[in-house]
Amino acid sequence: MHSKAYSIIEATKKLERYCAYQDRCHKEVIDKLKGMRMIPEAIDQIVIHLIQKNYLNEERFAKSFARGKFNIKKWGKNRIINELKLRQISRFNIATALKEIDTQTYDDTLDVLAKKRLAQLTESDIQKKRKKLADYLLYRGWESDLVYRKLRELIPNT
Template identity: 75%
Template sequence: MSTYVHYSVQEAQKKMERYCAYQERCHKEVEKKLREMRMIPEAIDSIMGHLIQENYLNEERFARSFARGKFNIKKWGRNRIKNELKQRDISKFNIQLALTEIDYQDYLQTLDVLAKKKLAQLTEPNLFKKRKKLSDYLLYRGWESPLVYEKVMELTK
C-alpha cells in the first residue's frame, strides 16, 4: 500500500519557492516536481505563475547560469550546452543569450588546456587512432568540429 503526502496549494508553493531559491531551475524541472507532488494542472499553473511573477523562476537567468556553470566547471563546449538547454525546453532566444556568457578567449584557452591534458593521458602509439580518440573526446564534450580538428592537428603534428 503506497502512501503519499497531500499538499495544499500554499504548501506546495512554499516548497517550490525554497526549491527555486536553493538553485536556479528551469520551468520543466519545476513542473515535473509539482506533478510528482500530484498537484492538479490548475494548481501547477497557479504556482508556476506565482514563481515567475515573484522572480523565483526566470528562464533567462537559469540559461545564463547553466551555461556559465557547465563551461567553467565541467568544461563543456557550446554544442553540448546548447543541446542540454534544448532538452530543458529553453527557447532559442535564451540559449543564444546564455552562450554570450562564455568569453571567446576563455573558450579557446579552455579547449587548449583540455586537449593537452587529454592528449597527455592517451597511450595509443598509432597517431591516427590517437587523433581519433582525442577528437572523439572533445566532440563528446560539445566542442565544435572545426575547432576540434584544428586543435587536434596542431597538437599531434
C-alpha cells in the first residue's frame, strides 16, 4: 500500500479543511499529520500556521466538546473531564469548558436521565435496582454525590 507524500502546502490545505469541518484539538491534528507521514519540523510549522489563522483553538475545541457531549450524549462532568484529558487539553481549558454547562440544566438533565433509566429497569430487588441505576449514571460521568442523592430521592429505602 502506497501512501501519498504531501508537501507542506498540500498538508496545510488538507488540515485547514479538517479543522474547518469541526473543531479539533492539537492532539488530533498532530496525529493526523503523523498519519500523513509528515516530519516533526513540518508538523510544528503547520500547527503554528493553524493556530495563527485560528483554525486550531484548544479553548474553542474544549468548549464545543463539553457542550456537545453534555447536550447530545448527556455525559456528566467527570466523563467530559476524562475525555478532554485524554486529548491532552490543559486544566485551564477544561475548567473554562465546564463553565459552558448551566448548573440548573445540568441538574435537570440528571433528573430526566435517572428517571428515564429507572423506568427501563425491570429488576425487582431494590438494592440491585439502585446499583444498576448508580452504575449507569456513574459510567456516564455523573458525580457520585449527585448520583447517590438522586438514588435516595427516586428509590427511597423502604
